[in-house]
Amino acid sequence: MGRKSIHVLLVFVLSLAVGLLGAKASALEQITHADCGLVPSFSVVWVGVDAGIFKKSGLDVTISTAQSTVPCIQSMLAGEAQLGNPETVAGLIANQNGANFVNLMNYQKTILFEMFVRSEIKTAQDLKGKKIGINRFGATTVMAWGVVLMLAGVAAALSGLSEWNFRIALTVNGVGWNFLFVGATTLVTTCYRPNERGKTQALNDLLVFSTTATSSFMAGFLQDRWGWQPLNWFSVLLMLAAACAVLWLRNQRPTLSAAH
Numbered sequence: 001m002g003r004k005s006i007h008v009l010l011v012f013v014l015s016l017a018v019g020l021l022g023a024k025a026s027a028l029e030q031i032t033h034a035d036c037g038l039v040p041s042f043s044v045v046w047v048g049v050d051a052g053i054f055k056k057s058g059l060d061v062t063i064s065t066a067q068s069t070v071p072c073i074q075s076m077l078a079g080e081a082q083l084g085n086p087e088t089v090a091g092l093i094a095n096q097n098g099a100n101f102v103n104l105m106n107y108q109k110t111i112l113f114e115m116f117v118r119s120e121i122k123t124a125q126d127l128k129g130k131k132i133g134i135n136r137f138g139a140t141t142v143m144a145w146g147v148v149l150m151l152a153g154v155a156a157a158l159s160g161l162s163e164w165n166f167r168i169a170l171t172v173n174g175v176g177w178n179f180l181f182v183g184a185t186t187l188v189t190t191c192y193r194p195n196e197r198g199k200t201q202a203l204n205d206l207l208v209f210s211t212t213a214t215s216s217f218m219a220g221f222l223q224d225r226w227g228w229q230p231l232n233w234f235s236v237l238l239m240l241a242a243a244c245a246v247l248w249l250r251n252q253r254p255t256l257s258a259a260h
Helices: 003-026 040-050 069-077 088-096 139-158 163-188 194-226 228-252
Strands: 029-035 059-065
Touching: 029 040, 029 069, 040 059, 069 088, 069 194, 088 194, 139 163, 139 228, 163 194, 194 228
Parallel strands: 029 059
Antiparallel strands: none
16 A cells, blocks of 8 residues: 555544544534523533533533623523522522423522511411511511611720720621611512512612722722721711611601512
């Protein structure tokens, strides 16, 4: 066999091998997974891709980083992704508005959400007609107590600079902030139509956490420029503004019900 023949044979064998590998790769089902964030609890899919577990099952999975729940839901609704890991509540809201999502798996063995009920509540049907959580007291009442607790925290901070002053101020401040946060997010569910849930909740989260992040960055700067006492007195002004808003809400909306 001449040199030219051997060369032609090698080219033929290589072409055949490339063709067979290409056919095998094309036989894999192409799937795009919209990932909501680079956090440890979402690493399951990444491990599956890196370890080749999906390819062993005939799946060629491409991971698209969506960064948060809203773009993840949007990617799946648009058909750009076949899988995703959005928050459970977001998936349920999407289904209520016409989507057809199916929960295939959970990363944890148990559901992360719990509900504490009185002893006579045995099934979900027993909750019909009952009041749940914050509705027993009313959102504005809980928020009013949040303002009171926040003012108490500021008073503790202004009364001294001992270790216990800081402990009490931080503890009361944290509880008051949670009261205001829970009450305010409950009010959000009363101010939009069902088809506006996704956008409204996304805007609310953006405003809340953007303000929180900005305040965290500004705290050190204002402490350096103004000092401890003026900074706390400025907090009193913010709490008085919040108190006025709560009073206005109580007068404008005596009865609040969530959007259905």
